Amino acid sequence: MTGSARWGMTIPVDGVPLHRQAEVARELEGLGYTDLWTGEGTSTDGFTPLAVAAAVTQHVHLGIAIAPVFTRGPALLAQTAATLAATAPGRFSLGLGSSSDVIVERWNAVPFTRPLARTRDLLRFLRRALAGERIDEQFDTFAVRGFRSAIIPDPAPGLLVAALRPKMLALAGAEADGAILNWLSAPDVARIAPAVLGQAGVTPAARREIVARLMVVPTADAEAARRIGRRAIAAYLNVGVYKAFHQDLGRDALEPMWKLWAAGDRAGALAAIPDHVVDELIVHGPPEACREHLAQYVAHGVTVPVIFVLPAPGVDPLQACRDLAPR
Template identity: 70%
Template sequence: MATSTRWGMTIPLDGVPLAEQGDVCRELEDLGYTDLWSAEGMGTDGFTPLAVAAAVTRDVHLGIAIASAFTRGPALLAQTAATLAATAPGRFTLGIGASSSVLVHEWNDLAFDRPLSRCRDLVRYLRVALTGERVDRAYDTFTVRGARVGVAVEQPPAILLAGLRGRMLELAGAEADGAILNWLSATDVTRVAPIVTGAAGVDRPREVVARILVVPTDDAEVARAIGRRMITAYLNVPVYRAFHEWLGRSEELAPMWTAWAAGERREALAAIPDHVVDALVLHGSPEQVREGMLEHVAHGVTVPVAALLPVPGVDPLQACRDLAPR
């Protein structure tokens, strides 16, 4: 089995009060985690947990997976990234992505238009803005007039792009510093990662970060019930449905999609095959979960990042201790 010199955990931990997350981050670093990555969706924002972690850790790498390309203006996103990069010199990575129409349009009342072009323009803008240079330019999807980030950043952060399918993954490899992946199995990585790492005309290494869903229990019935709820919540979103159709799961997931569209929620949950849940959501003993994460590495992931799903009666911090690198 392949090994990884980097080993990540998603923060903040679900089930631990936010006021205690600083202590958690210290312990995670002491346990040997090399990376702490935040997310931004239904819970906390993505930057505040990293600021907390930056204040209490020494060497651990910090990343956001992801900040939406739409919900912050370009200059504000550059300011925020520069502030964190200056707070934790050399150990911050900015992950951006289109997100989804649900988060962008339905939750934030913003137009979810031309996501590929928006991400391309944002990567190009951030490359310049994070050097401190004044930007006065009309891009295809937005215009920045005379903005300069007034935070000195000695080492601009790497910029990674979240991608699901072809053109976004190609953009991640060609213009960003790599990609952020989620909602895929270890074997799926073999189809996705080469699109990033094999981008034409690029001879520099690219990172492939994967957020890997983990249910920290060896009770398969409980784990699969939690996994099924997550699958119905996400894979019915159009962009994720299209992703899994592209990956070849149309036949396996069609009964779930049909039942969900008909409003038959219980039937939709029951229609998801066990082997699909097991492939997309790791569970079992800590050793089994660790082996599953290392399978992702063997197939092309450079930074595996566990994303713990809450389990009744399971202490998330103890789960982190159990999953710490060996």
């Protein structure tokens, strides 16, 4: 299967109405996709599409990458995760992440403070709550008094941590069932994976997962793909956490973009992104070339590649899913 035992797709599939997403999920499973993963940004919430998919599929694994640790209370997040895990037994993974100050503070009016500690505390709380424990404890960043979930999923869902930088990667390696990565090149994975797989934690390293959401523009028009890729790179990598991540990686080629963006020159910032950076971070080309690029991520340590199809002129998103299905 294209060098990977697992092969994921992001749902909902862009360009397909939400009322048709059930049939899409069924088709994706039939095409051989082993995983369907959601996110939470400016589109749907992360859990509803998974519930829809759970109702119409039999075997495909379902995951959210990620549920922000600030935007739901601890008990509500435990209840939501337990409900979905019990609806699709053994088929659900919960990805946790700090998200960003944009989503947390600007959009949800929640202070974005101590993100590492909040993620750690919520991970520990959920591990116990999803096992059916009664929780009455003061954590470092919140307190829970007298909560016990009435739903105890068997098995409990896997808990993964979205991680980019060393401390969050260390948390993923030491206490979670794996890490969720994005916005990195295949060689970058080789630098990051040991921080997750090389620690003794709750899950043996041999079973710990590294999930990566990978941006794919499935078109043979390289210039069109790079234009789309530049817009996506500018939108994401000027956010503080992603900028710091790529500075850590030594991606100095993005310094001109960061300077121009900070100065308010959006057009100049886009133009300053070199082709080779786009080609490293954005998977593009005909379907077979995309599959080969995705396989490089697997070769460097990703266990679950998850495709995110970026809209491209003249490309039908659902047909792109068919074309990119595992071989």
